[in-house]
Amino acid sequence: MDIRSPNDSDLPALLALEEASFRSDRISRRSFRRWLRHRDCVFRIAVDDTKDSTLLGYALVTLRRGTRLARLYSLAVDSAARGRGIAQALLQSVEQAAREAGAIYMRLEVAENNLGAISLYEKLGYSQFGLYEDYYEDHASALRMEKRIRPYQPSGDNRQLPWLPQTTAFTCGPAALMMAMAGLPGGHYQPSPEEEIELWREATTVFMTSGHGGCHPLGLALAGQRRGFRAEVWVNIEGPLFLDGVRDENKKRVMRIAHDSFVRQCGAAGIEVNYSDIDQDELTRRFSAGANILILISTYRMDSMKAPHWVTLSGFDDTCLYVHDPDMGDTSPRALREAPRNPLDCQHLPITRDSFAAMSRFGSSRLRAVVVLESLS
Template sequence: MTELSLRAARPEDLDALCALEQRCFSSDRLSRRRLRHWIAASNRELLIALRDGVALGYGLVLLHRGTRLARLYSLAVAPEARGLGLGKQLLTTLEAATTRRGRLYMRLEVAEDNQQAIGLYQSLGYQRFGTWNDYYEDHQNALRMQKRIRYVPENLQANRVPWYQQTTPFTCGPAAAMMAMASLRPTQELSRGEELDLWREATTIYMTAGHGGCHPVGLALAAQRRGFKAQALINRQGPLFLDGVRSSEKKALIELVHERFIASAQDNGVTVRYQDVSQDDLARWIARGAMILVLISTWRLDRKKAPHWVAITAIDEECLYINDPDPGDDQSALDCQSMPIARSDFDRMSLFGRDRLRTAVVIENARAD
């Protein structure tokens, strides 16, 4: 009998993959359409295991753009091949391939009653870090597990930050601010009403398209009103986001809102610093217990070049870690919590627009020095 061979899945494997999906899973199956999509996609590793031309298993890992995080999306082993170590062989090969593509962590979800799979993952170093209730079609809970697949030093400092999903396309700033404030004060409200209140307080009125986003000084003022100490850092003076608006009337309104924010900051003791934001600065603030909101360009995440606020949860020698309030099409809430971003990637990601704006909001408990 020939040995098992593993190789990248090809279009001609579609029928075999569909057959494995039907044989190995009773629910939450990937459709033929989705399998065809993943065969053709570039942001994945998809391996098929064969013996004598017969497919006995496959593994699919998703590689999310702009992060160093990978997700084991599906691992299937045919009934007749179980007990041969194929699951372990598939997963370790996928880890190696994923590491070569610059990912640092692998995450997965597994049904909490699937002891065989849980045992496999634990034997390979995966650790449980949470539970996702009512995750599967049959309402079973899923264990959340993670493994560091490329060594990086332990986090220098980490904040426990709850995750909140923005409920509109334009409220990433309020969602990130609520996460940051709730990390510092567990009683902080996390609700759609609070999300919209924060947006109304901090909006720039207009953006390139749709509703306005949030101004860093507006977010700092909103946090200060809620009893926190806040400051805004901006790498240049003058009104922000003007390059995305063509109408002279809209530009005038954005300029007026900017001026009002700056005046209100002066009146209310909110510091506005006109300086670049270095990663050393971020590390120092996190070490003293502060929470930081950073404006990024989503180009490296979704190729849309939109301004987007995220909350930094930790930083170490290799990565910054962010809570992103907006899951993408192929992401779940699990993927958006403490997402690792390589430092070199973050430097480019945290510059926005033709003016190369870099800005952050630092939020601390009011008793901080």
């Protein structure tokens, strides 16, 4: 058996193996072609080097840019070749390649009735950390399993925080705020699509460089406090925010008016605004004390777009900070066919502390903004 990267000549055999291995949720010809050229994946095949390089199996792993997370997207072994340790060899090969690409965690989903695969994953060190109901096209549920492919000594508080996707391209702030509020004690807060838009209306800066306005940290804090939570803001710039790249002077005028209004409202509401950086030690201390935290990042390391984006802190350890990202990426029909992003790809994303320090600054002004939310009970 030889394990190597596939090429275009392997496509017919890959399609035949896919057809024979899965009754639903199959990878299409177009998707296989895309994965053969995609830079953010690890793709390995096992071939029989004694039988004209007959395809025995494949493993495909996706890598989430800007994070240290890898995900086993698909694994298949020819039924005639099972029992030879091919799945284990493939999995160990892609783990090594993912590790070399910088990944710290490997995650996967497996049908809860696939006892053979579950046994293999457990043997190789994977453990269940959740259940995804009605996951497959046939409505079967999937176990969520995870393995740290780089050893560590854990520390910190990795609490259970609900994950919510943003339903528009411009409501990352409201989605992050809804996650934070729904994850605090009390259980009285109920997110909804209507609430997402209402939060955006309350917190928007009105304009951004293009498209709809994003959300101001003071606006998000005000929206959270109006809903019965204690809010606090850390921002390292005292003047109007998000003016970088806005050329229209009338847009700048309106954004300054909105900013000044948020400042006055926070003063009237008694919301503490700290005009300074908040370091990672303080972030993790506040998180451990029970607060949920919204953090503004630049998406450049994730998608090269240099857009401001709100995420919610979901945990930490000595190496990484973990975030819930509300952005499901491009959800157009074509994008979903060619490279669907799974909700699991957006939850508890591990970002190394040095990378996080760079990501949590936006624009030429190096804006840093954090909203700390606490329960009043």
